Amino acid sequence: MNETVINGLYIVSAIFFVFGLKMLGKAEQARKGNLISAIGMLIAIVTALISQSVLEWQWIAVGMIAGSIVGALAARLVAMTAMPEMVALFNGFGGAASLLVGWSEYHRYTVTNTYMEANVLSLLIIILTIVIGGATFTGSIVAWGKLSEKIPSKAIQYPGQQFVNVLIAASLIGAAMLFGPLRESLNVDSYILVIVTIVIACILGITFVIPIGGGDMPVVISLLNSFSGMAACAAGFVISNNVLIVAGALVGSSGIILTNIMCKSMNRKLTNVLFSGFGATKASTGGGFQGEAKPVSVEDAYLMLEAASNVLVVPGYGMAVAQAQHAIQELAAQLEENGAEVNFAVHPVAGRMPGHMNVLLAEANVPYEQLKEMEDVNPTIENVDIVIVIGANDVVNPAARTDETSPIYGMPIIDVDKARTVIVMKRSMNPGFAGIDNPLFFNDNTRMLFGDAKKSTQGLVAEFKG
């Protein structure tokens, strides 16, 4: 087909991506934006299908039908609470696809016997695609494992970590050199080099994510998202295709922006997140706090809430685990009926991916106007009668303000300890996801409502109804 028409269609699809992404960032237009971006994708796919005389159409059909079924089922069936691991997994598949495109391009050189004549830059880009794609793939799988708790979510560190990383980097550079510029002087079997590179790239993904603790997962997810864009971009260079480069670069750079936003809301530097193994280095703070936690029964908590006129709910990942979002919405409705003002304060990194809590509360039909951001609630938090902390821990830990030795010192938090009373719903006194003690639990104005957050909340709702 005519090349100009093909390229024109690719440009149209790129424009759809740009507008789609732009609209995804605005609350009222987001759904339409997603649709527009999907139309852009459809245009790109159809263009690719008609652009060449397709030889293996039956295999393309097999791949697309199978992929659509798996993708659609996964998207329909996943629970909203499991969204972070779902996104991580999709991300990994994108990386795997890029790796395979790079590999397949190399394979074409070997079957057509053109490897030795190929341009060095093209070969290096193939290696780059394989490395980014492979690392994105295994890195996302590890992130998925950590998020779904199939592997321990805490930071895993091992001796000689830095050495291993240097070794991996050196061997990747070495393989790339042997594969590209040095291929004639040192006649190493290129297929072995490619396989070795794939294996090392996959190891790189694992060693990259495994030392990062669960509390830093929002950062890692956005970073991996960015990588999958870069992988697509690199694959675009491999096959000299504009639309892959544009779409990949859009995702790559927007992912970096999101990563940066996440780092800022945790007051950490990206390098610090990636290389310091958050949560692995502190066993010292245990038992350092004076005082005793004051437990409260559901009945007493009900009496406190009944008298309150201004209630603030601070959700965290524990709410997702307990699937308590519908119960807490019901409680909020009861409180409002009782004449209280109810708001939800969502910390930017509450949950395990950015914006996770907002999705869950939206699922439970909590009105958009009740969802407040951290900066909006903190200035007036002294006027709040009761704060209900449900499954949140680190994002309300006052040690971030006061204790310079705390690993989260300097992270902006929701200052719930400044409210008149705090009710903390928690399963036990165990420290949170990041493994840090929380002095909030020992404050004079804090009451601990132990037990499953969903059951406790339902108990409170029952008290209001009865």
Add this chain to the structure above:
Amino acid sequence: MGMMLVFVLILASFLGFELISKVPAQLHTPLMSGSNAISGITVVGAILSLSGAFVIEGEVMTIILGTLSVFFATINVVGGYMVTDRMLSMFNTGKKGDQS
């Protein structure tokens, strides 16, 4: 041709930075999964690896690699867009009343 592609890359990256700089926190998750779906654009590369000038007809390894990459990329695309739409539809139900 090569330089042209680098040019495209740089402009598109800056565009990406500009597009996302101010996004309200509650949209972070859908934005991420929506942009994740866009990264499934690799499906175009995967399709091309099984097409025209790129393919040697009937070569088994080419078919395996190509089919697998079409499969993975399609999961990324279809799953990514659908899950984003599902999330965003929830954001809207608050205004239109209950329909759980």
